[in-house]
Amino acid sequence: MIESIKNFSSDFFVTGDPLIYGADVSIVLVMVAIIFVLTYFKKWKWLWSEWLTTVDHKKIGIMYLIASLLMLFRGGVDAILMRTQLAFPNMDFLPSDKYNEIFTTHGTIMILFMAMPLMFALFNMVVPLQIGARDVAYPFLNAVSFWTFFFGAMLFNLSFVIGGSPDAGWLSYAPLSETQFSEGPGQNYYIWGIQISGIGSLASGINFLVTILKMRAPGMKLMKMPMFSWSVLSSCIIIIFAFPILTVTLGLLFIDRYFGANFFTLAGGGNPMYYVNLIWMWGHPEVYLVVLPAFGVFSEVVATFSKKKIFGYKSMVFALLSISLLSFFTWVHHFFTMADYKVDAFFAITTMAIAIPTGVKVFNWMFTMFRGRIQMKPPMLWTIAFIPTFLVGGATGVMLAVAPADFQYHNSYFLIAHFHQVLIGGVVFGFFSGIYYWWPKIFGFSLNEKLGLWAFWLWNIGFYVTFMPQYALGFMGMPRRVSTYGWDMGWAPLNFISTIGAFLMGAGFIFQVWQIVYSIKHRNKEGAADPWDGRTLEWSIPSPPPEYNFAIIPKVSEQDDWWYKKQKGLTKVKEDYKPIHMPKNSGIPFIMGGFWFITGFGLTFEWTWMGIIGLIGVATSIVVRHLDNDTDYYIPVDEIERTEARIGGTR
Amino acid sequence: MTTEKHTEHHSSFQSYVTGFLFSIVLTIIPLVLVLNDMLENPLLLVIILLAACFQFVIQIYYFMHLRENKNRGYIVLALIVGIIIVVTVVGGSAWVMNF
Numbered sequence: 131m132i133e134s135i136k137n138f139s140s141d142f143f144v145t146g147d148p149l150i151y152g153a154d155v156s157i158v159l160v161m162v163a164i165i166f167v168l169t170y171f172k173k174w175k176w177l178w179s180e181w182l183t184t185v186d187h188k189k190i191g192i193m194y195l196i197a198s199l200l201m202l203f204r205g206g207v208d209a210i211l212m213r214t215q216l217a218f219p220n221m222d223f224l225p226s227d228k229y230n231e232i233f234t235t236h237g238t239i240m241i242l243f244m245a246m247p248l249m250f251a252l253f254n255m256v257v258p259l260q261i262g263a264r265d266v267a268y269p270f271l272n273a274v275s276f277w278t279f280f281f282g283a284m285l286f287n288l289s290f291v292i293g294g295s296p297d298a299g300w301l302s303y304a305p306l307s308e309t310q311f312s313e314g315p316g317q318n319y320y321i322w323g324i325q326i327s328g329i330g331s332l333a334s335g336i337n338f339l340v341t342i343l344k345m346r347a348p349g350m351k352l353m354k355m356p357m358f359s360w361s362v363l364s365s366c367i368i369i370i371f372a373f374p375i376l377t378v379t380l381g382l383l384f385i386d387r388y389f390g391a392n393f394f395t396l397a398g399g400g401n402p403m404y405y406v407n408l409i410w411m412w413g414h415p416e417v418y419l420v421v422l423p424a425f426g427v428f429s430e431v432v433a434t435f436s437k438k439k440i441f442g443y444k445s446m447v448f449a450l451l452s453i454s455l456l457s458f459f460t461w462v463h464h465f466f467t468m469a470d471y472k473v474d475a476f477f478a479i480t481t482m483a484i485a486i487p488t489g490v491k492v493f494n495w496m497f498t499m500f501r502g503r504i505q506m507k508p509p510m511l512w513t514i515a516f517i518p519t520f521l522v523g524g525a526t527g528v529m530l531a532v533a534p535a536d537f538q539y540h541n542s543y544f545l546i547a548h549f550h551q552v553l554i555g556g557v558v559f560g561f562f563s564g565i566y567y568w569w570p571k572i573f574g575f576s577l578n579e580k581l582g583l584w585a586f587w588l589w590n591i592g593f594y595v596t597f598m599p600q601y602a603l604g605f606m607g608m609p610r611r612v613s614t615y616g617w618d619m620g621w622a623p624l625n626f627i628s629t630i631g632a633f634l635m636g637a638g639f640i641f642q643v644w645q646i647v648y649s650i651k652h653r654n655k656e657g658a659a660d661p662w663d664g665r666t667l668e669w670s671i672p673s674p675p676p677e678y679n680f681a682i683i684p685k686v687s688e689q690d691d692w693w694y695k696k697q698k699g700l701t702k703v704k705e706d707y708k709p710i711h712m713p714k715n716s717g718i719p720f721i722m723g724g725f726w727f728i729t730g731f732g733l734t735f736e737w738t739w740m741g742i743i744g745l746i747g748v749a750t751s752i753v754v755r756h757l758d759n760d761t762d763y764y765i766p767v768d769e770i771e772r773t774e775a776r777i778g779g780t781r
Numbered sequence: 782m783t784t785e786k787h788t789e790h791h792s793s794f795q796s797y798v799t800g801f802l803f804s805i806v807l808t809i810i811p812l813v814l815v816l817n818d819m820l821e822n823p824l825l826l827v828i829i830l831l832a833a834c835f836q837f838v839i840q841i842y843y844f845m846h847l848r849e850n851k852n853r854g855y856i857v858l859a860l861i862v863g864i865i866i867v868v869t870v871v872g873g874s875a876w877v878m879n880f
Contacts, residue, residue: 401878462877
């Protein structure tokens with residue numbers, strides 16, 4: 131008996147590595163600390179009723195933000211570990227199996243559990259405010275989205291200490307991800323972590339598409355909508371069409387692994403190349419859908435800090451929508467070496483074609499700045515840093531799009547440098563810019579600019595120091611995903627420089643955390659309602675906005691309506707309040723997420739009974755919600771009057 | 782109001798059941814054909830593809846409440862984009878994997 135428990139726990143818990151024991155200890159300590167703080171300050175009820183059950187898009191946005199910053203930390207630690215291992219030749223800091231696990235989790239976490247939720251954080255924090263709505267179209271579904279994402283991400287992260295991490299690369303190519311080569315639960319963690327959070331991503335995509343199409347303030351025609359909302363719309367279109375492909379692909383992989391089917395195993399009549407084909411049909415649209423909202427942020431920031439209307443509004447809209455459609459026609463450029471030369475030619479051209487609308491956007495931003503009164507505020511700094519970074523990233527992208535040349539670059543550090551350049555330079559800088567821009571709106575106080583400046587320069591210098599040497603390393607023949615190399619390769623100096631850069635970016639992140647903590651302590655609430663002299667509707671209401679956002683739904687007549695009203699002195703609104711219809715909080719999304727977690731955990735360890743219990747729980751949550759008729763309420767007029775008087779709204 | 786809501790519920794329930802039956806039949810046909818090795822390519826392939834096409838139509842027709850919606854513009858647009866993507870995914874895969 132004791133022997134079998136011993137055997138079980140040595141399989142169940144990951145053992146034998148000091149890093150992992152460190153993680154175990156810190157996880158337990160953090161959990162004890164959280165429980166202690168919540169109990170000591172009697173905050174359990176507050177946590178449950180204000181946050182865990184909330185359906186308020188602003189609070190959900192904040193939770194997305196916190197979760198994604200935590201994941202940025204986790205993914206960043208992974209990156210630093212890898213760079214440390216590669217700093218010198220013949221390092222034995224990480225054994226090769228651990229190295230495989232770490233590059234896998236780094237990629238998966240950074241794309242799916244950092245970039246995606248950071249994007250949804252911005253969607254949630256900004257879109258309803260920007261289009262003059264009181265919430266998203268389906269507030270309950272929005273909470274479901276968050277909790278499925280959250281529990282999916284937690285499930286994935288659990289793999290580090292329980293059962294073992296996935297190690298087949300961030301896209302888990304078959305046949306490496308099949309049972310034959312990845313037997314343990316790691317690969318199942320990958321499948322279920324992503325499947326469960328994928329439900330949330332798809333639901334969010336639908337939710338925001340409907341919100342934007344149906345809930346705009348009266349008078350806001352589509353062609354008068356702020357550019358960020360346009361970018362969210364384009365991004366949601368991609369989500370809706372791309373995520374089902376991911377779900378099906380991973381579903382097939384799961385059937386292969388769980389039921390012994392042969393979709394992707396050559397021996398049983400399947401073909402692993404189908405996996406590569408399918409996963410990139412999602413994977414390529416995926417990277418465009420995370421970068422489009424960043425483009426939207428830049429459009430808002432550039433207009434606000436140049437004190438000018440965005441240049442070429444219609445061409446911006448056209449560019450966004452054409453990118454969202456074209457993104458579905460380029461997937462083969464991720465595996466040129468696998469396909470036929472005619473196929474390669476077609477996809478090389480479509481890939482290069484995407485550079486055209488992207489170029490249009492870059493020129494539009496520059497023309498917006500041209501002869502504008504530019505203010506170098508933090509969001510603008512990140513935007514300006516983005517342009518050269520993305521320019522190099524885009525140019526190397528076009529280089530990689532040339533199929534014959536790609537046969538040389540592919541799988542090398544050149545590729546690594548390229549996609550980090552567009553993902554960090556485009557997505558991360560863009561989302562940082564958006565966070566700095568909208569932070570005062572959501573939290574009601576501004577962030578310390580001096581610390582922000584430190585973070586900005588550390589991130590930027592660190593970025594170039596890390597990734598410029600990697601282009602050269604790629605040309606020198608260093609392949610990706612190698613855990614070590616010898617002195618004779620001549621890669622040592624550049625790798626060492628690259629590692630220094632990674633630590634600089636890590637320092638930048640620490641400065642950002644310091645900046646946030648410092649700013650929370652020394653709250654500067656001055657002018658938080660409209661600190662940047664903004665142009666769009668979100669700046670017309672107090673910061674942080676009341677739960678109903680707009681006491682009176684604004685009537686829109688112009689493209690940058692709030693700016694227009696400020697210029698014409700039309701900002702006063704008649705205080706003619708009516709009761710406001712609001713959704714009630716609900717614990718079901720959280721509980722349902724918990725059941726999804728149980729399902730995923732059971733299926734990860736192939737404990738079918740546990741999976742079934744989890745799924746029954748999920749189904750029960752849906753039914754309970756369906757039978758519940760008490761889902762909404764009205765805020766009476768006198769309460770609105772009191773709130774507005776307290777926060778100084780309706781100016 | 783209540784009666785209206787009731788009838789609407791009723792008719793959509795009926796439509797779901799019909800749709801479900803149709804889609805089950807369309808799933809069973811290819812499954813039986815493949816498991817029992819009843820047909821040879823290319824006829825088998827054509828039948829499977831046809832079943833998939835009908836499946837698509839049935840999902841749209843019986844489950845998506847398209848007939849109740851008054852906003853035709855969005856629906857037509859969404860369908861066109863959807864069909865373009867589906868054709869790309871299916872046709873593109875066939876083309877890419879054909880070497």
